[in-house]
Amino acid sequence: MMIxxxxxxxxxLPDEIGIWxxxxxxAKELFELFxxxxxxxxxxxxxxxxxxxxxxxxxxxQKEMYSFKDKGGRxxxxxxxxxxxxxxxxxxxxxNKKEALxxxxxxxxxxxxxxxxxxxxxxxxxxxxxxxxxDSFYVDAEVIYLMKAYFDRIGLAGYxxxxxxxxxxKDKTGIKKELTRFLKDKTNLLCKDCKxxxxxxxxxxxxxxxxxxxxLLRSAPKIIDAICGDCKDHFANLKKTLESLKVDYVVDPYIxxxxxxxxxxxxxxxxxxxxxxxxxxxxxxxxxxVRDTGGSKTGACGFAIGQDRLIMALGSKxxxxxxxxxxxxxxxxxxxxxxxxxxxxxxxxxxSSDMDYQNRSLKAQMRQANRRGAKYVAILGExxxxxxxxxxxxxxxxxxxxxxxxxxxxxxxKLKC
RNA sequence: GUGGGUGUAGCUCAGUUGGUCAGAGCACUUGACUGUGGCUCAAGUGGUCGGGAGUUCAAGUCUCCUCACCCACCCCA
Numbered sequence: 012m013m014i015x016x017x018x019x020x021x022x023x024l025p026d027e028i029g030i031w032x033x034x035x036x037x038a039k040e041l042f043e044l045f046x047x048x049x050x051x052x053x054x055x056x057x058x059x060x061x062x063x064x065x066x067x068x069x070x071x072x073q074k075e076m077y078s079f080k081d082k083g084g085r086x087x088x089x090x091x092x093x094x095x096x097x098x099x100x101x102x103x104x105x106x107n108k109k110e111a112l113x114x115x116x117x118x119x120x121x122x123x124x125x126x127x128x129x130x131x132x133x134x135x136x137x138x139x140x141x142x143x144x145x146d147s148f149y150v151d152a153e154v155i156y157l158m159k160a161y162f163d164r165i166g167l168a169g170y171x172x173x174x175x176x177x178x179x180x181k182d183k184t185g186i187k188k189e190l191t192r193f194l195k196d197k198t199n200l201l202c203k204d205c206k207x208x209x210x211x212x213x214x215x216x217x218x219x220x221x222x223x224x225x226x227l228l229r230s231a232p233k234i235i236d237a238i239c240g241d242c243k244d245h246f247a248n249l250k251k252t253l254e255s256l257k258v259d260y261v262v263d264p265y266i267x268x269x270x271x272x273x274x275x276x277x278x279x280x281x282x283x284x285x286x287x288x289x290x291x292x293x294x295x296x297x298x299x300x301v302r303d304t305g306g307s308k309t310g311a312c313g314f315a316i317g318q319d320r321l322i323m324a325l326g327s328k329x330x331x332x333x334x335x336x337x338x339x340x341x342x343x344x345x346x347x348x349x350x351x352x353x354x355x356x357x358x359x360x361x362x363s364s365d366m367d368y369q370n371r372s373l374k375a376q377m378r379q380a381n382r383r384g385a386k387y388v389a390i391l392g393e394x395x396x397x398x399x400x401x402x403x404x405x406x407x408x409x410x411x412x413x414x415x416x417x418x419x420x421x422x423x424x425k426l427k428c
Numbered sequence: 429g430u431g432g433g434u435g436u437a438g439c440u441c442a443g444u445u446g447g448u449c450a451g452a453g454c455a456c457u458u459g460a461c462u463g464u465g466g467c468u469c470a471a472g473u474g475g476u477c478g479g480g481a482g483u484u485c486a487a488g489u490c491u492c493c494u495c496a497c498c499c500a501c502c503c504c505a
Contacts (some may be wrong), residue, residue, distance in 0.1 A: 015496080070503045074429075092505085120504080128499060137505060204502065215503090269504060277505090284461075291505060317505030342463060373463050382463035392463060405467070 019125070019133025030322050035118055036164050038138045038316075045157050047140050049115040053157035053209050054120065058086040063303055064095035066271025068211055075123040089122035093139045093315055094297065095304070102306045112144040118318075119197055129286030130320045139294075142303065145311035148245050151276045151296060152252040158280060159258050159317070160291055167282070167325055170291065173263040174253075174278040176246040178238035178300055183274065187213050189232045200227055216301075217265040234264060240324070245275055268293065272300040276312065282324040284407040290322055292316040334384030337423060339366040340376040340390035349416070350391045353401070356420050362427060380406065387426070389419070 016022060022196065023031060042198070048218055074174050077089040100106070106113045118138045125131060140157065141151045155172065157368070162170055162353050177183055190213050198209055202221040217228060235243075258279075261342055268277050277295035285291070295341025301309035326371055337357060341350035350366060357364040365383065367376045373390070380388045390402040390411075402412040403423070414422050 018496080075503075123504075125503070126501090127497085128501095131504075135505065139505095174470085207502090287500065288504070293505060315505060317430080320505060353495085372458090373458095374461085377465040379465085385465090388465080389463070394463085401503080403466090404464075409465090 012013060017133070019131075021132060021134070030325065031318070034318060034325075036159060038116070038118065040115040041157070041161050041164055041415070042140060043134050045114070045153070047114040047295040050097060050100060050115045051119070052090075052093075052117065052303035054090055054122075055087050056090055056096055056099065058088040060095050060304070061088055061091060064098065064270075064272055064300055065092065069269060070269060071123060073268065075125050075291075076351055077122050077124055080334065091115050091123045092121055093119070093137055093271070094141060094270075094300070095311060096142070096187050096312070097139075097169050097301055098304050099139050099180055102301070102304060106172055107144060107306070107309070107327075110144075114139045114140070114142050117176070119215050128288065130317070130323060132319060136318035137315045139313060141313035143307055143311040145208065145312075146298065148252060148276075148311050149247040150310075152256065152258075154294060154314055155249075155253060155260070155278055156258055158294070158316070165325065167321070167386075168283045169284070170280045170324070172258065172259050172274065172278065172280050173248070173265055173266055175266045176235065176238065176275055177267065177273055177277050177295075178241060178242045179235060179274050182234075182238040182242055183249075186237045188235055189237060190214070191336070191397065192218070194227075197227060198222075203346060208370040212269075214267045215269070217267050225268070240246055242275055245263060268295055272297040272303070274298045278314075282320075284324045284326055285320055288320065290317065291320045314426055334386065335365055335387070336362045336427065337364040337385060337387045337389060338376070338380035338385035339364060339389045339391065340373055340380065342373055342390075346391045346393060347395050349396065350389070353389070353391075353416070353419060357423060360420055360424055362423055363419075389423075 026256075042049075052123070058076070061076060062072050067073075071091050072383040076091050078086060079088075081087050093126060097117060101113060101115075116139065118136070120136050122134055124133055126296065129135060129400050140154065142154060155174070159172065178186065190387075191209075193320070194209060200223060201209060201216070202219065202224050205216050205219050205221070205224050208219070212283075216224060217234075219225065219228075235246075250262075266277055266279055273295045275296040275298065277293075279290045281289040282291050283289070291423050292314055296310070296312040296313070298310045301307070301311060325347055339350045339354045339357075341347045347370075354364050355365050356396075367379060371379075373392075383408055388406060389406045390404060398413070399416055400420050401416050402411050403419075404411045
């Protein structure tokens with residue numbers, strides 16, 4: 012039996028790499044215009060980093076992490092997300108000592124051992140940004156604005172930005188208590204999943220799609236009513252700032268991020284081209300993560316774009332096959348030798364060129380040149396070699412002319428300019 | 429982890445109630461055009477019908493098991 016990729020893991024082939032390079036290059040350019048600098052952290056980390064950061068009770072930690080012991084008996088995990096590693100690196104390398112506010116971005120693969128489906132793989136790719144070192148709502152606004160600016164820049168249309176606030180950690184525990192009290196004698200009305208959520212992560216009940224649960228929650232205490240004055244102001248200021256930046260958003264009081272570290276602002280962007288996993292980007296503020304990872308209390312905010320889903324939403328396949336400048340067609344042993352030398356000479360002079368390595372007929376070589384999108388074909392056979400020339404054929408109009416072999420590379424270079 | 433669906437050529441897919449069912453289109457190779465691409469025409473190379481058991485004179489087709497993929501749930505980017 013042939014060895015195949017692991018479940019939920021995919022090869023990205025040359026024919027499909029174009030769109031990946033496009034979205035990555037656009038991200039790098041734009042993120043840097045906004046003052047973010049790239050950081051690359053290891054794919055393997057100590058398991059405890061994620062247990063502390065994402066939350067012990069979350070599904071990601073409980074059932075989705077690729078965790079194992081290395082030869083030294085250390086418990087390590089493939090990273091399931093990018094924020095905790097970035098925060099770890101921020102602290103380990105004392106980035107906060109160099110600058111009060113640190114703005115970072117990353118692009119890379121993440122791993123979660125879930126059952127694959129549309130828009131979900133076990134190895135997936137995220138492009139994320141993190142701003143560490145500020146409590147200001149302007150940071151939240153910048154992060155959301157950058158997300159929007161990025162989508163616009165790559166030509167993505169039809170997305171929806173949803174925002175919400177979860178309150179500070181004190182508010183979060185308060186809401187959980189209130190909701191527990193409210194649902195205490197009504198748990199029998201909840202769906203099967205929500206009964207589990209009631210015990211495990213009660214805020215997620217807000218997210219339930221079952222009608223009975225939705226109806227029940229209409230009379231439940233609202234997060235926005237339960238949060239403190241500071242958090243209310245923060246959210247109000249954020250909304251005002253987004254409006255001044257002309258960011259269209261909807262307030263969705265039911266988005267509740269599944270990672271424990273989120274506080275205050277939570278947001279996501281969804282797109283209708285996707286299946287049921289329709290979030291292409293999600294993020295928010297995480298004011299406790301730096302402290303929980305071993306640093307001092309530090310405000311922070313960021314987002315992660317699901318690159319695989321983003322590409323799905325974009326739909327278009329970008330041509331990745333670069334057209335060849337010139338194809339060298341040869342006939343015979345000696346011309347082959349000379350053609351090979353010229354072909355390589357062109358390459359190091361900035362002219363993309365290639366040739367046949369299978370001793371095929373001229374017809375076959377011409378066909379190949381056509382398929383490769385070659386603008387010119389150089390034809391070299393015994394006859395030409397005797398005359399010390401090479402035929403240069405323009406593939407667009409079929410015009411041919413002879414060029415002295417000694418001048419060939421220079422002549423072709425001129426055509427490129 | 430739990431459901432449902434689908435596995436036939438490199439790709440997209442036909443294949444009737446088990447009995448010329450190993451097929452088509454595209455792609456690829458070659459030729460028509462002895463050293464010149466695209467268009468046309470012709471020929472050709474591609475398959476343990478996902479894998480394994482079973483029923484039968486006979487299985488791509490029926491039964492069971494298994495694997496993979498897809499979709500959905502949980503959860504999430």
